[in-house]
Amino acid sequence: MDDGVIDLNGASRDAYSMPLEELSPADPELFRTNSFWPYFERLRKEDPVHWAVSSNPQIGGYWSVTRYNDIMAVDTNHEAFSSDPAIVLIDPEEDFPLPMFIAMDPPKHDAQRKTVSPIVAGPNLAALEPIIRERAGTILDGLPIGEEFDWVDKVSIELTTMTLATLFDFPWEDRRKLTRWSDVATAPPNSPLFEPGRGEEQRKAELFECVGYFTNLWNERAKAPPRPDLISMLAHGEATRNMDRTEYLGNLILLIVGGNDTTRNTITGSVLALSRNPDEEKKLRADPGLIPSMVSETIRWQTPLAYMRRTATRDVELGGKTIRKGDKVAMWYVSGNRDETVIERPNDYWIDRPRVRQHLSFGFGIHRCVGNRLAELQLKIIWEEILRRFPKIEVTGEPAYVYSSFVKGYTRLPVVIPARA
């Protein structure tokens, strides 16, 4: 049983009864209520390359691409589908642009990506592994036994924030600032994270605080010899050392959000998915060698970033439709990962499924996630350490979901770790 089929009454009825042309999946409320699944199921069947106009005027009209192979076709064609000016449907504000390399095209994208990618490449990951393992152990050993707590806050956020602080060599005692900036950067203005009516203003103020804080760190690192941390790499890298303040902020937000929300929501998703699929959990506990496969399956099942946006650079035919130059295109990874024509039993959480790494969650093409191995490493370590310690984690209530159609995740997951008999 999976969340792809939990609400066959309300959401499914609405999804199938509304006129197709009114169906606009980029509505954060559909994600907060976890009721978007039947909308995508209908689009895959009836209109896989779908035009809709959002009720949010900052989004306007956009295409939704919902089938696996069409998504691949868009993601691997960066000449026709540009990442500039944004990878979310809302355009950047003219007075507050945030240039970042995920929202750039070659050649600038390639040069900036190359500057930071060594931090998440093999040798550095090998050096990080024991650090992450020790921290994961400390977090797990500090959890309450026999009483309810929020897994999101106490484990998922804590572990990913610690890893991120390590990558930046960020002052340890202030590391929760990274969590806040990550949340603020992607939240819509009417998110509960902000005071009502002050979302945009508050967001800007907090991001200015972020760049101010990081500028001090930049100045320190630029004076010192190069070191293997992200700020030092940016400050010394040829393609990045002359960035202005907005580009520095943009790339910081990219690295903070990229490394934080996504992995955090996969860690929470793994606890939820295993608790809803006890037979899969039994398999895992009987054979911890299945952890890497379970990690990939969770990343598919969770799809922590629901979509990426592109903008057509010329008229292009896709699925029998003509996408016009300048049109916005959302590649709905969350839907492609449930495409029944490509993935066997896509709504099942099946930890040892064949071709488990065949999913869209990390994207494809020149922007494919640079941190994918680090994400998988964190997941692998936390589960190795969980299995060593706890025979059971009980989910004791429904999760609360993030109010966003971009970051797909959880704000809360109540759990209890039962005392050993």
Ligand code: HEM
């Ligand atoms: C499960 C965890 C993660 C998921 C699902 C995820 C997903 C993604 C996706 C979908 C993209 C864009 C791909 C495309 O447009 O084709 C991306 C890009 C990126 N990710 Fe991740 N990510 C994760 C973890 C991480 C981590 C741990 C880091 C960092 C340290 C990271 C850093 C980045 C960066 C820097 C980019 C931009 C790459 C480029 O534009 O060339 N991500 N990620």
